[in-house]
Amino acid sequence: MTERRDVDETVRSPREAFGEALRNARELRAAGRLSQSALAKKARTSKSTISRIERGVPPIATNLPAVFDQIFETDGQFKRLYEEVVSRSFPALYRRRMSLEREAIAIWEWSPTIIPGLFQTAEYARALFRANNPRATEDEIAGLMRARLARQELLRGDAPPNVRVVLCASVISRRIVSRDAMREQLAVLLGQAERQTTRLQVLPLDAEPHLLIDGPITFLTAPNHVTVVCVDAFRTADINEDPEHVRTAVRAYDDLTSEALSARQSAAFIRNQMETL
The missing domain is CATH 1.10.260.40 (lambda repressor-like DNA-binding domains)
Structure with missing residues (x-):
């Protein structure tokens, strides 16, 4: 043979x-x-x-x-x-981030601006990619969308990571797609929040100022329980592995979750927003 x-x-x-x-x-x-x-x-x-x-x-x-x-x-x-x-469809730093993300046993996210990529629908992702790449062709946008949606497979595997997400209330209220598409996006968000391995919280607009107020941040914990901090900004990114920096950021994230609505209250907040659309 x-x-x-x-x-x-x-x-x-x-x-x-x-x-x-x-x-x-x-x-x-x-x-x-x-x-x-x-x-x-x-x-x-x-x-x-x-x-x-x-x-x-x-x-x-x-x-x-x-x-x-x-x-x-x-x-x-x-x-x-x-x-x-x-x-390989992303720059080197993003490739490393996605490699860490695929292996992570825990993913914590804070987003003051948009729904994180792991929870985005195709239409929501398309709107973001089109805004960020105004000269891109439809094929290029479609390629970016496929790559974004492919990342979500890790949530559907046999051993998905433990996910904690805190979203600013403005993210839920901000409509960057049509009303129907935004309802669909919020429904997907609620569906993900019902998973045993996911906890979703909404941070009220009147929450106290906090260390992470400047922008989105992601914590990725590897199987050896080492955590790194990923920070995204305009067309830039950073992965910080310094233990002291990570500990400070984790404490700030814990403070953030204590200020946020409970998981049940957060789900009710999202449902209420869906009804107003």
Whole structure:
């Protein structure tokens, strides 16, 4: 029997590596070679989609990596390759952040401006990307949206991280998309808040001033229980690992959660906002 060949080290990009791995899996399948048409039928997609993916031409639908892993019994190979495709679509610092995020056992977020990416709907994300990239083509915006939505897969895994989110009340009230799209976004937010591993709180507008008032911040805790602090600003970002800095930021976050509405009160606040839209 012909042995499965490894992805060629000369492959120039993660997307090409994904395509090469798919072609290998299809042609060297233990149960017999699959044609592109046969694979498309099993994956409930089109032959042209399989051909395009094997040639390294974007996009790769977010559901297909898991489907390929199931068809070829590859134990997460295509999921891992797809994560690399997504991560390489961002600058180096963001790639490192997303790598830390994928491995995190706990994710804490504070956002005074927008709903965090892990909870964004497609329409909400599109509006943000369009505002931040006014000259981008529709294909470029679509690519950014796919990458954003692919990050949310970590919340749907077998062992999702413990997530704590504090949002300024203005985030809930700020309508950056249509009324219907904003209702959908708030409904998704409420749905995520009902998960056993997620706690969502809203910080009232009359809350006391706090150390984190300047901007959004994310805490990522690794399996070894080491926490880093990620700070985003206009087209810049920073990952701080200094233990003293992290401890100070964690204390400030704890103060923030004590000032925020309870999870139940926060859910009621969001539902009330949905009713006013």
